Amino acid sequence: MKLAALTLLSLTASTGALAQARLPSTVVPVAYDIAVSPNAAALTFSGTETVTVDVKAPTRTVVLNAADLSIRSAAVDGRKAAVSLDKEGQRLTLTLPSALAAGRHALTLAWDGKINQSAAGLFAIDYSNTDGSKSRMLATQFEAPDARRFAPMFDEPAFKATFTLSALAPKGQLAFSNMPATSVATEGAMQRYRFATTPKMSSYLLFLGMGDMERKTVKAGNVEIGVITRRGVVDQGDYALASAKKLLAYYNDYFGQPYPLPKMDMIAGPGSSQFFGAMENWGAIFYFEPELLFDAKRATESNRQRIYTVVAHEMAHQWFGDLVTMGWWDDLWLNEGFASWMEGKASADLNPSWKADAQSLVTEREAAIGLDATAATHPIVRHVETPDQISEAFDTITYQKGQAVIGMLESTLGENAFRDGIRRYMARYKYGNTATDQLWAELAAASGRPVADIAHTFTLQGGVPLVTVSDVRCEGGRTGATLTQGRFGVDQASKTPQSWQVPLSFGVPGSQAGSTVLAGPTASRVTAAGCGAFVANLGKGSYTRVRYEGAAHDVIVRDYAKLSLKDRIGTLGDEYGLATGGYQDLDRYFEMMAQVGPRSDALEWSAVARVLSQLKARFASTPLEQPLRARTLSLLQPQLARIGIAQRAGEEPPVTNLREDLLSLLGSSGDPQVAAEARRYVAALKTNPDAIPPAIRQPVLQTYAINATPAEWDGLLAMVRAETNPVVKNGYVAMLGGARDEAIARRALDLLPGGTLTPPQGAILLRAVASNHPDLAFDWAVAHRQLVESFLETSTRAGFITGLGAGSVDPAMPGKIRAFANANLPAAARGPSERTIARMAAAREVAARLQPAVARWTAR
Numbered sequence: 110m111k112l113a114a115l116t117l118l119s120l121t122a123s124t125g126a127l128a129q130a131r132l133p134s135t136v137v138p139v140a141y142d143i144a145v146s147p148n149a150a151a152l153t154f155s156g157t158e159t160v161t162v163d164v165k166a167p168t169r170t171v172v173l174n175a176a177d178l179s180i181r182s183a184a185v186d187g188r189k190a191a192v193s194l195d196k197e198g199q200r201l202t203l204t205l206p207s208a209l210a211a212g213r214h215a216l217t218l219a220w221d222g223k224i225n226q227s228a229a230g231l232f233a234i235d236y237s238n239t240d241g242s243k244s245r246m247l248a249t250q251f252e253a254p255d256a257r258r259f260a261p262m263f264d265e266p267a268f269k270a271t272f273t274l275s276a277l278a279p280k281g282q283l284a285f286s287n288m289p290a291t292s293v294a295t296e297g298a299m300q301r302y303r304f305a306t307t308p309k310m311s312s313y314l315l316f317l318g319m320g321d322m323e324r325k326t327v328k329a330g331n332v333e334i335g336v337i338t339r340r341g342v343v344d345q346g347d348y349a350l351a352s353a354k355k356l357l358a359y360y361n362d363y364f365g366q367p368y369p370l371p372k373m374d375m376i377a378g379p380g381s382s383q384f385f386g387a388m389e390n391w392g393a394i395f396y397f398e399p400e401l402l403f404d405a406k407r408a409t410e411s412n413r414q415r416i417y418t419v420v421a422h423e424m425a426h427q428w429f430g431d432l433v434t435m436g437w438w439d440d441l442w443l444n445e446g447f448a449s450w451m452e453g454k455a456s457a458d459l460n461p462s463w464k465a466d467a468q469s470l471v472t473e474r475e476a477a478i479g480l481d482a483t484a485a486t487h488p489i490v491r492h493v494e495t496p497d498q499i500s501e502a503f504d505t506i507t508y509q510k511g512q513a514v515i516g517m518l519e520s521t522l523g524e525n526a527f528r529d530g531i532r533r534y535m536a537r538y539k540y541g542n543t544a545t546d547q548l549w550a551e552l553a554a555a556s557g558r559p560v561a562d563i564a565h566t567f568t569l570q571g572g573v574p575l576v577t578v579s580d581v582r583c584e585g586g587r588t589g590a591t592l593t594q595g596r597f598g599v600d601q602a603s604k605t606p607q608s609w610q611v612p613l614s615f616g617v618p619g620s621q622a623g624s625t626v627l628a629g630p631t632a633s634r635v636t637a638a639g640c641g642a643f644v645a646n647l648g649k650g651s652y653t654r655v656r657y658e659g660a661a662h663d664v665i666v667r668d669y670a671k672l673s674l675k676d677r678i679g680t681l682g683d684e685y686g687l688a689t690g691g692y693q694d695l696d697r698y699f700e701m702m703a704q705v706g707p708r709s710d711a712l713e714w715s716a717v718a719r720v721l722s723q724l725k726a727r728f729a730s731t732p733l734e735q736p737l738r739a740r741t742l743s744l745l746q747p748q749l750a751r752i753g754i755a756q757r758a759g760e761e762p763p764v765t766n767l768r769e770d771l772l773s774l775l776g777s778s779g780d781p782q783v784a785a786e787a788r789r790y791v792a793a794l795k796t797n798p799d800a801i802p803p804a805i806r807q808p809v810l811q812t813y814a815i816n817a818t819p820a821e822w823d824g825l826l827a828m829v830r831a832e833t834n835p836v837v838k839n840g841y842v843a844m845l846g847g848a849r850d851e852a853i854a855r856r857a858l859d860l861l862p863g864g865t866l867t868p869p870q871g872a873i874l875l876r877a878v879a880s881n882h883p884d885l886a887f888d889w890a891v892a893h894r895q896l897v898e899s900f901l902e903t904s905t906r907a908g909f910i911t912g913l914g915a916g917s918v919d920p921a922m923p924g925k926i927r928a929f930a931n932a933n934l935p936a937a938a939r940g941p942s943e944r945t946i947a948r949m950a951a952a953r954e955v956a957a958r959l960q961p962a963v964a965r966w967t968a969r
Contacts, residue, residue, distance in 0.1 A: 230258025389426030446511015520650030649679030776812025846877025908941030
């Protein structure tokens with residue numbers, strides 16, 4: 110699963126079952142044969158199934174999962190069973206008059222269910238066609254614990270089985286699932302689709318969709334790759350199809366196992382989710398449209414790269430997650446951390462002009478450390494039991510830190526040995542389930558290295574290592590340095606002593622590198638060939654911060670331009686991070702930042718813009734807000750002038766992306782020229798919907814929204830009401846909530862009770878308001894809790910409202926969040942709120958620490 114871009118740092122849990130989630134293993138599924146009949150207009154469906162099970166020991170009871178289902182009948186081997194449904198525990202128990210003998214048996218069940226309007230179980234996506242007529246698409250979303258909303262199932266990843274699915278769809282509609290349809294038979298005004306039997310797989314990977322859809326395909330060897338979209342936009346899937354074809358060949362080779370299904374569809378849903386952007390259902394990957402369809406008239410370069418990386422992520426799951434699946438959600442990171450790393454590796458190998466490996470240091474690495482260095486962190490591998498805890502596991506630690514740790518191991522073992530270990534793992538465990546240590550064992554066997562000894566220190570505890578470099582001296586043509594290890598943290602709770610086994614490359618640029626593994630707090634003396642700037646963590650392959658003491662830091666500043674791109678970007682990140690943690694003054698970061706000049710790489714300027722954006726957010730609504738805006742303008746306006754507002758033929762993708770970063774930050778900082786350009790472009794939309802060049806469309810709209818006057822907001826509202834393209838409409842809805850003017854933000858909130866927006870759009874609007882007015886958004890949501898919860902997916906209800914206040918600088922807000930959680934959420938669902946409070950505490954601590962240096966810098 111690829112998380113929605115806006116929810117990476119504040120994921121939430123469902124408010125469902127508090128009971129123990131694990132099913133007994135006395136009875137296990139072998140094969141499901143499921144038939145469903147949806148009534149899309151009524152938002153209901155009915156279903157029947159036969160489940161072949163293997164009874165391991167005699168038992169009178171069979172326990173499986175069910176949620177939001179009304180069971181009409183149940184039998185085992187034709188004998189009627191008594192039915193007991195534990196709604197909170199999401200468990201269905203079938204009890205028989207006498208015990209079942211060990212061996213194969215058949216469960217038969219019939220039920221009625223509901224079609225949801227948010228992405229859980231079988232759900233509906235409502236949208237407008239290009240002619241303004243209304244349509245409704247049906248799709249399923251089962252990860253993590255929602256297959257049980259579709260059919261009674263043994264809904265745990267270790268209970269792998271085969272699935273044979275059939276479904277009724279209206280004539281003229283297309284139905285699609287994990288496998289190709291084997292027959293389509295007419296039944297009155299309906300069509301019965303029957304799909305081929307899947308390979309053995311986990312229940313959360315099953316998929317069904319239907320609607321007025323189109324399908325376009327390409328062939329890659331024996332595999333048919335398809336894109337399925339609402340009618341009229343299927344050609345926007347061409348970029349994803351071409352990308353998927355290249356990726357399939359790449360992955361077949363990398364994993365050493367050919368993709369095992371006859372087809373791989375990529376399905377575009379014209380909606381949105383608060384939780385995810387795409388889902389790796391085996392052979393039927395579901396995406397919300399912005400994550401899959403490339404609209405050349407409206408999509409920016411970053412949109413195009415996002416589509417590629419999301420496709421790469423979900424396709425990597427077809428092996429790492431689908432073919433081999435974690436045994437339980439404790440090891441979710443095996444799926445998500447690896448797929449996140451693989452998307453970056455494939456992007457870097459197949460699109461070298463993107464500089465994806467360096468880009469990840471600006472974004473993913475810093476996102477991971479940003480959370481991991483606070484009291485809100487947790488181990489990558491952590492024990493979970495309830496559906497609440499399962500949903501919480503989808504977060505930045507699982508994805509971005511998992512990605513960084515996988516990358517560190519590849520860097521340490523070498524590309525070939527690491528890949529050989531992955532191939533061993535795939536070959537040994539295909540169609541099965543694993544735990545993390547089984548991956549370490551295969552990597553160790555391939556490399557001859559004690560992988561688990563290193564990996565355990567990064568996966569079984571939270572936190573970030575800190576390597577300090579001191580006493581650097583060059584003698585006899587070799588540079589020596591003392592390396593010590595500690596813990597990096599930005600708040601007091603994250604600075605308790607801790608140690609890791611940190612693999613580390615080091616050396617002087619242009620000379621042969623050395624390597625070591627720092628274990629424990631004992632200082633290590635190392636030497637490297639050559640004289641010059643001594644760089645620890647060369648290439649930034651290891652997951653650690655690095656701090657240089659005294660003269661060693663001065664030399665790094667002096668020789669900054671001689672470092673590799675990844676070392677320049679990683680050092681900028683470390684310098685700012687060290688200041689946030691109080692290990693050095695922010696002045697040292699500004700000293701390093703001053704080495705980034707007009708000829709520096711675009712990614713370096715993107716890294717600078719990221720820090721300036723963070724500082725702007727940290728000191729919003731304080732006396733430093735305006736000085737920071739002014740200093741940001743003076744620093745970045747020349748860079749925008751240098752690369753130009755208009756995209757230039759032949760420019761590198763990082764330059765195009767930098768333009769987006771600069772326009773967004775300058776526009777939100779009040780740059781009058783950028784604001785005027787945004788107004789000019791948006792005015793032109795009235796007569797030409799494609800008036801804004803695609804390369805700058807998103808930052809132009811954001812700039813217009815944040816600087817909107819009441820009259821301009823009225824015009825935007827008219828655009829929302831007139832728009833029929835569901836993706837464009839959702840973007841305009843976000844703009845409605847993006848104004849800096851609080852009076853306009855209140856007008857935006859007034860739209861929520863009136864039915865103007867769909868439930869998913871209501872959530873989009875609320876989050877947009879919270880980006881500039883967190884106190885207003887939180888207080889409004891608390892006052893209208895029932896309405897807000899009607900907008901939300903089950904998996905986001907526990908943390909959505911409390912997350913709205915996360916950006917507040919009001920000292921009273923943490924108490925308000927805790928009071929709301931204690932009054933409205935069960936204890937097991939308060940984890941996201943407590944982590945939000947912890948991150949807010951860290952942010953206050955950091956702001957106080959940085960304030961003097963920021964004041965000095967803005968006064969220069």
